[in-house]
Amino acid sequence: xxxxxxxxxxxxxxxxxxxxxxxxxxxxxxxxxxxxxxxxxxxxxxxxxxxxxxxxxxxxxxxxxxxxxxxxxxxxxxxxxxxxxxxxxxxxxxxxxxxxxxxxxxxxxxxxxxxxxxxxxxxxxxxxxxxxxxxxxxxxxxxxxxxxxxxxxxxxxxxxxxxxxxxxxxxxxxxxxxxxxxxxxxxxxxxxxxxxxxxxxxxxxxxxxxxxxxxxxxxxxxxxxxxxxxxxxxxxxxxxxxxxxxxxxxxxxxxxxxxxxxxxxxxxxxxxxxxxxxxxxxxxxxxxxxxxxxxxxxxxxxxxxxxxxxxxxxxxxxxxxxxxxxxxxxxxxxxxxxxxxxxxxxxxxxxxxxxxxxxxxxxxxxxxxxxxxxxxxxxxxxxxxxxxxxxxxxxxxxxxxxxxxxxxxxxxxxxxxxxxxx
Numbered sequence: 001x002x003x004x005x006x007x008x009x010x011x012x013x014x015x016x017x018x019x020x021x022x023x024x025x026x027x028x029x030x031x032x033x034x035x036x037x038x039x040x041x042x043x044x045x046x047x048x049x050x051x052x053x054x055x056x057x058x059x060x061x062x063x064x065x066x067x068x069x070x071x072x073x074x075x076x077x078x079x080x081x082x083x084x085x086x087x088x089x090x091x092x093x094x095x096x097x098x099x100x101x102x103x104x105x106x107x108x109x110x111x112x113x114x115x116x117x118x119x120x121x122x123x124x125x126x127x128x129x130x131x132x133x134x135x136x137x138x139x140x141x142x143x144x145x146x147x148x149x150x151x152x153x154x155x156x157x158x159x160x161x162x163x164x165x166x167x168x169x170x171x172x173x174x175x176x177x178x179x180x181x182x183x184x185x186x187x188x189x190x191x192x193x194x195x196x197x198x199x200x201x202x203x204x205x206x207x208x209x210x211x212x213x214x215x216x217x218x219x220x221x222x223x224x225x226x227x228x229x230x231x232x233x234x235x236x237x238x239x240x241x242x243x244x245x246x247x248x249x250x251x252x253x254x255x256x257x258x259x260x261x262x263x264x265x266x267x268x269x270x271x272x273x274x275x276x277x278x279x280x281x282x283x284x285x286x287x288x289x290x291x292x293x294x295x296x297x298x299x300x301x302x303x304x305x306x307x308x309x310x311x312x313x314x315x316x317x318x319x320x321x322x323x324x325x326x327x328x329x330x331x332x333x334x335x336x337x338x339x340x341x342x343x344x345x346x347x348x349x350x351x352x353x354x355x356x357x358x359x360x361x362x363x364x365x366x367x368x369x370x371x372x373x374x375x376x377x378x379x380x381x382x383x384x385x386x387x388x389x390x391x392x393x394x395x396x397x398x399x400x401x402x403x404x405x406x407x408x409x410x411x412x413x414x415x416x417x418x419x420x421x422x
Contacts, residue, residue: 053400060393063171066163069112070099074167082161083185092160093143100127100134118388119173119182120162126153161185174394198395201375202402208292208374209357215297216304216353217346224308224345229317242305250299254363257295261285261367287369295367300356304349311345351410355403375399 011019067074072095080088103109113127133150137143147154154160165183166173176182180196182189190196223242227235245253260266263282271277285291315338323333361376368374375395382392 056393056396058393059389060174060397061170061172062390063115063166063173064169065108065112065115066167067169069103069108070096070163070167072096073099073163077160077164077167080160080164082157082164085157087144087155087157087160090143093147093154094139096147097134097137097139097143100131104131104134114387116162116166118177118391119166120158122153123159123162126151126159130154158185174390175398177391178394178398198375198378201373201378202398204289205358205374205376205399206402208289208296208372209354211293212296212300212357213304213350213354215293216301217350219297220301220304220308220349221342221346224305224312225342227305227309228312228315239309242302245299245302250362253299254295254366257291257298257367258286261291261294286367287372289368289372291367291369292364292372295363296357296360299363300353303352303356307348307352308342308345311348312342315341347410351407354406358399358403 017025073092076092076095077088080092100109103112109127109131110124113124116127117124129151130147137146137150144154161184165185173183176188178198180191180199182191227238227242230238258265262268263284263286265286267285268277268282272279272282277283285294319337319341320333323337324330328336358374359376361374361380364373365377365380368377376399379392379395379399382388382395
């Protein structure tokens with residue numbers, strides 16, 4: 001009877017089909033029903049998570065506006081050496097005139113100027129001014145002189161070099177700008193010192209995120225330990241105080257910290273009243289890194305306490321009593337018996353707080369000033385104000401890569417399997 005076959009032939013199911021085929025069909029139907037159940041969640045994840053990330057990756061390298069707006073100019077510049085120190089010949093100016101005539105009618109030259117202005121300051125105004133005069137240029141005249149008369153930037157080889165270097169449909173320019181570099185005539189080169197900002201912002205973001213995570217751990221661990229060791233009735237009442245901030249708007253909580261931390265605020269007034277601080281030496285705790293650390297520690301503290309509490313609650317109190325009965329002191333029993341069992345909660349809370357803090361931008365924007373803002377604030381600026389979505393996407397991709405690398409390092413050193421939420 002091997003393989004579902006009897007002595008006289010295959011075993012049949014109730015519908016007359018061979019049993020083996022009937023079982024395979026039932027298994028397929030079961031898998032299809034399971035897929036149908038998770039399909040809405042899968043579609044939701046693809047639409048709200050995977051698609052935005054894919055779009056961000058595409059925007060960080062997309063550069064189709066240059067070859068689409070200046071196709072003849074791009075072709076004319078193929079044989080021009082941008083390191084020669086001289087502008088291209090008359091053929092390139094003639095091609096530029098033809099391209100701009102079409103671009104001005106389609107009002108595409110302003111968009112082109114905005115794109116190239118990210119790489120070289122002043123090109124946006126150059127193209128706008130040229131767009132107003134290009135129709136009056138004579139085709140049979142000296143076009144190089146006519147363009148230079150409209151704007152002297154056309155006599156500068158660097159202007160033409162920028163057009164040539166960013167004439168492809170894809171570019172690395174956004175990523176280079178995101179790491180304070182640029183694509184020059186000699187290849188990749190560092191930006192001047194007064195234009196470097198993003199590497200410093202990445203370093204500050206990582207530093208402040210680590211400080212905030214450590215602060216949440218130092219404050220949250222004793223609170224979670226107290227909640228886990230108290231009777232359940234008392235613990236549940238105190239847990240309401242931990243969850244209470246979730247009932248208040250994030251914007252309201254951050255604004256409250258602005259009132260508390262300012263030099264004429266509640267905290268400084270209290271310190272002056274008790275004599276710890278002189279009235280003319282009030283502490284500067286707002287619009288700096290101190291304000292960012294204090295406000296974000298308060299906001300993210302519940303995300304550290306909850307994982308710690310859920311893990312600590314599963315640690316049997318009898319372990320501590322057994323260690324003490326064997327002669328261990330309170331500190332030895334805690335450090336050798338209790339603390340190692342709480343490490344999974346520490347890992348879960350630290351990862352949660354760190355990832356949340358590294359992407360925060362509302363709180364640093366309101367209380368951080370110029371020295372307490374994160375890289376996320378710069379990303380928000382490029383999305384909403386400068387409209388440089390390509391650079392914002394590149395910064396977002398780099399931030400995502402940094403988080404993934406740190407996550408990988410944590411997995412290698414600590415082990416992600418040791419992270420538990422209870």
